[in-house]
Structures are given as structure tokens and as C-alpha cells.
Amino acid sequence: MIETDFSFNWIKFIASVLSYTVIIFIAVRIYMKQNVKPGLWAVPLVWIAGLFSFSIDMNWFDMPLKLAILPLGLWILYFFMKNKEGQWERYRSFAWLGFWANYIFLAMALLSVPFHQWVYPKEQLSTYITETEGASLISIHPAAKEGQQFQPEKFLKQLDVMKSEKVMNDEWYTRFYLETEASKRSERFPYFLNGTHPKRGSGMQPMIFIEDDRKGMLVTTSARQLYFRSSESFITGGDRR
Amino acid sequence: MTKKKIWMFSMGLLLVVSLSSFYWFYLAEPAAFPEDNQLINEMNQIFPQAAVEVIQDKIHADDRHVAVPFISEKQMYGLSYWTWKKHKWQVAHIDLGGEPKVWKVEPQDPSSYHFVWNISPAEKLSAIQLYMLRDRSHWMSEEKETYEPGVQMEWTVLLQDQPYGLMPLPDGGVKVLDAYVNVSGARKPNLFFDHMFPEQEVYFSWIAKDGSGNEAFPTSIMNNTSYSARNNPVDYMLIYSEDQLELPDRE
Numbered sequence: 001m002i003e004t005d006f007s008f009n010w011i012k013f014i015a016s017v018l019s020y021t022v023i024i025f026i027a028v029r030i031y032m033k034q035n036v037k038p039g040l041w042a043v044p045l046v047w048i049a050g051l052f053s054f055s056i057d058m059n060w061f062d063m064p065l066k067l068a069i070l071p072l073g074l075w076i077l078y079f080f081m082k083n084k085e086g087q088w089e090r091y092r093s094f095a096w097l098g099f100w101a102n103y104i105f106l107a108m109a110l111l112s113v114p115f116h117q118w119v120y121p122k123e124q125l126s127t128y129i130t131e132t133e134g135a136s137l138i139s140i141h142p143a144a145k146e147g148q149q150f151q152p153e154k155f156l157k158q159l160d161v162m163k164s165e166k167v168m169n170d171e172w173y174t175r176f177y178l179e180t181e182a183s184k185r186s187e188r189f190p191y192f193l194n195g196t197h198p199k200r201g202s203g204m205q206p207m208i209f210i211e212d213d214r215k216g217m218l219v220t221t222s223a224r225q226l227y228f229r230s231s232e233s234f235i236t237g238g239d240r241r
Numbered sequence: 242m243t244k245k246k247i248w249m250f251s252m253g254l255l256l257v258v259s260l261s262s263f264y265w266f267y268l269a270e271p272a273a274f275p276e277d278n279q280l281i282n283e284m285n286q287i288f289p290q291a292a293v294e295v296i297q298d299k300i301h302a303d304d305r306h307v308a309v310p311f312i313s314e315k316q317m318y319g320l321s322y323w324t325w326k327k328h329k330w331q332v333a334h335i336d337l338g339g340e341p342k343v344w345k346v347e348p349q350d351p352s353s354y355h356f357v358w359n360i361s362p363a364e365k366l367s368a369i370q371l372y373m374l375r376d377r378s379h380w381m382s383e384e385k386e387t388y389e390p391g392v393q394m395e396w397t398v399l400l401q402d403q404p405y406g407l408m409p410l411p412d413g414g415v416k417v418l419d420a421y422v423n424v425s426g427a428r429k430p431n432l433f434f435d436h437m438f439p440e441q442e443v444y445f446s447w448i449a450k451d452g453s454g455n456e457a458f459p460t461s462i463m464n465n466t467s468y469s470a471r472n473n474p475v476d477y478m479l480i481y482s483e484d485q486l487e488l489p490d491r492e
Contacts, residue, residue, distance in 0.1 A: 138413040186489035189390040205423040
């Protein structure tokens with residue numbers, strides 16, 4: 001079921017459905033217009049061959065993009081078809097449609113960026129955590145205290161008012177690093193929060209760490225990292241390590 | 242007509258043969274695990290240095306993976322790792338040092354990772370402490386800042402109960418490692434990078450404890466004599482000293 005798969009990227013899915021709709025629409029138009037009809041089964045194959053190109057990989061707003069430069073597939077097709085009377089003429093448009101399809105995909109990907117930002121705002125914590133049922137803390141460092149319990153209700157009350165802050169600060173750096181010898185060093189985020197889910201369909205798989213004072217949350221995704229502070233703790237438990 | 246029939250027949254035959262050989266080599270249930278003497282013969286044949294004398298146990302990680310602790314003629318305590326592959330029980334790795342190691346049964350799936358060890362009683366160790374670690378790091382650029390928390394998870398095995406053994410990576414470790422795999426997996430959607438294991442920034446190490454609970458360095462069991470088939474799934478663990486650990490409550 002698509003609904004329960006949290007890593008499924010809805011925006012990406014819609015963008016590719018739209019791309020294919022546009023491509024099929026153009027293909028049908030070309031087919032109708034042409035006087036000498038090509039073989040119907042061959043059209044998709046020629047199209048796929050046309051898609052093949054030399055391309056440059058780029059990154060734009062954390063999104064991997066492909067810029068098609070040389071129509072390699074098209075050249076190969078031409079090489080095989082040029083000798084047969086009229087064959088190239090019949091298939092040429094579909095091969096070119098394959099090459100330009102690279103740009104249809106690219107355009108849809110670019111269009112989906114602001115849309116993605118609108119549905120899944122980058123700077124909001126609720127994009128990264130919406131479901132907390134069954135979430136639990138795992139201690140990842142001896143700095144963690146014993147018997148700590150994550151409280152989903154308390155957390156959900158804080159969710160929308162938690163503030164994004166800079167994770168680095170001099171006070172912390174001095175206390176943790178400069179004033180503590182390596183063998184006694186503590187971890188600022190000694191808990192890993194397991195079992196939360198991001199907003200449905202964002203396709204993200206964030207990793208969440210909780211600060212030792214139990215009021216800070218560090219969110220790491222494949223593209224970025226954010227740090228949020230709450231005024232009240234959303235974790236209960238003693239102070240014993 | 243007959244030509245067509247022959248063609249159809251041979252296609253059908255090809256299909257049956259390929260399906261049944263696929264079943265035979267990849268899907269068929271494993272055969273019973275070999276007897277002790279058969280294991281000893283096979284090991285001594287591929288890796289004569291092992292000189293296996295006694296098989297101590299056969300410990301199943303799952304129905305296709307078995308660890309076999311053994312004692313050699315020279316009283317070395319070693320381990321061999323067996324995999325049911327291509328319809329045969331095959332040795333993946335043999336080593337003569339019984340110090341703890343990580344057997345990555347399915348390298349991409351942390352829930353299949355196992356700690357394995359076979360500590361010689363001559364060392365008089367009381368316990369081994371196993372660690373999953375990741376170094377803390379932080380960096381800043383003009384608009385971005387990133388902090389990666391340090392990981393130091395610890396599990397203790399009492400050797401009095403288990404002088405040799407196989408222990409699945411505990412659930413907490415699996416969950417944390419899984420999350421790292423997911424985060425870095427999403428970072429590299431490129432097919433060509435799939436064979437690189439992004440969780441490699443996480444590593445394993447261990448500390449030995451003697452009878453009175455003090456730190457020990459049992460050099461004799463840290464023996465590097467080993468045999469590996471291709472794609473060795475067994476990772477060595479560096480021995481650590483207590484000084485290298487971060488303990489906020491030290492002293």
C-alpha cells in the first residue's frame with residue numbers, strides 16, 4: 001500500500017505522471033498527423049532509444065537533475081535506419097520526442113520544487129515528525145540517563161511552537177570540548193528517537209537525536225540538518241546515568 | 242509445422258530447465274548441516290594451517306548461515322563461517338584467533354549482523370565488552386552548519402556463560418544503524434554507489450576483561466591467520482583500551 005509507505009515521494013510521483021501524460025499526448029498528436037504510419041509496437045521502443053543521451057548531472061536545491069546534451073540514442077537509431085527507404089522519416093519524430101522527453105522530465109522536476117516546499121516546508125518541524133505513536137528513545141552514548149521515556153502527547157503540544165536555532169554555540173563548545181578532557185567527554189545528543197514518521201509522501205527518512213537536557217531536537221535528513229528547541233521537556237525520567 | 246513444433250518443444254524445455262535450476266540453486270531448502278568429521282576434513286583441505294581437531298558447536302545464525310567454533314591441534318580456538326550457497330554448504334571464512342568479530346550475514350541489512358567469538362580458556366578472561374561506535378563531527382560553512390553526534394553503545398558478554406558464541410547485534414544497535422543506512426542511502430541515489438556501504442562510518446570494537454575485572458590485552462587470541470572465500474563477510478574489530486572510551490562519570 002502506497003499510503004503506509006512513509007518513504008514514498010508523492011510529489012515526485014505526481015510529477016512523473018504529469019510528464020508521461022504530456023509525452024503520450026504529444027506522441028498521439030504526431031502519430032495522427034503523420035501520413036505514413038509507423039509500426040505501433042515500435043513507437044515506444046524508438047522513444048526509449050531516443051531517451052538515451054549523454055548528460056550532465058547537476059544539483060539544484062538539493063535535487064539531483066540530469067541535463068541531456070548529446071542525443072546518442074537518436075544517432076544510433078539513425079545509423080540503423082538510414083539505409084531503409086523511408087524508415088528514418090517515419091520514426092524520426094518519435095526518436096526526437098524521446099530526447100526532448102529528458103527536458104520534459106527536467107521541467108516537471110523544476111516545477112515540483114516550489115510545490116514540494118509548499119506542502120513540506122523545510123523549516124517546519126512537523127514536516128519531519130508527524131506520527132509519534134510507538135516512538136521510543138535509544139541511548140547511544142554513556143552520557144544518556146537511565147529510564148528516559150518519550151512523551152508523545154507532551155511533544156505534540158510543543159511541535160508547532162518549537163523554535164529553529166543554530167546548533168553551534170560557543171558556550172557549549174567551551175564546556176564540552178575545551179574544558180573537558182577527551183576521556184570524560186559527554187555527548188550533547190545522547191538519545192536517538194526511533195519510530196517517528198515524517199509527513200506522509202515527503203519521501204524523507206529523517207534521523208532524530210534528542211539533547212541531554214531533553215529539550216532540544218536535532219533532525220538530520222539526506223539534504224540538511226535542523227535544530228529545534230522547546231521551552232518544556234517532552235521526556236520523563238530520572239537524572240541517574 | 243514440425244519445425245514449429247520442435248521450436249516450441251525446445252523453448253518449453255529450456256524454460257523448465259532454467260526454472261528448475263534456479264529453484265535448485267537459489268530457492269531450495271538447505272540440506273542438513275554436515276557432520277563433524279566432514280566439516281573437519283573440508284576445513285583442513287581448504288586451509289591446512291587450521292589443523293582442526295575438535296568441533297565445539299554448530300551455531301545457526303539463520304537457516305542458511307552457521308558459525309562453527311573449533312579447537313585446533315595446537316590448542317588454538319578458532320571459528321569458521323558456513324553459508325548455504327548454490328545448493329551447497331560452503332566455508333566463507335576461517336580464522337584461528339577467537340577474538341570477537343562481526344559477521345555481516347547480509348551486508349545491507351544490519352539486523353543480520355552478528356557478533357561472534359571463541360575465547361581460549363588459557364587467557365582467563367572473564368568478559369568481553371563489545372562496542373558500536375561513530376566519531377563525533379561538526380563543521381560549519383557560511384550558511385550551513387552540521388553536527389553529527391558521537392555514538393558509543395556497549396554490550397557485555399560474560400565468558401563464564403559463553404566462552405564461544407554468536408550474538409545478533411542488539412535491537413537498539415540495529416535501529417540506529419538502519420537509520421544511518423537510510424539517511425546516507427537517500428543521499429546517493431546513484432546506482433553505481435549501491436555497492437558502497439554508507440554505514441561504514443559506524444565501526445565496531447571491543448575490550449577484554451580479566452578475572453578481576455581489569456582491562457586485559459590477550460595478544461595470543463588476536464591471531465591474524467585466516468582463510469577467506471571471495472566476498473569475506475566477516476569484519477575484524479579493533480581492540481580498544483578504556484582510555485579511548487568517553488565516560489562522563491569517570492573516576
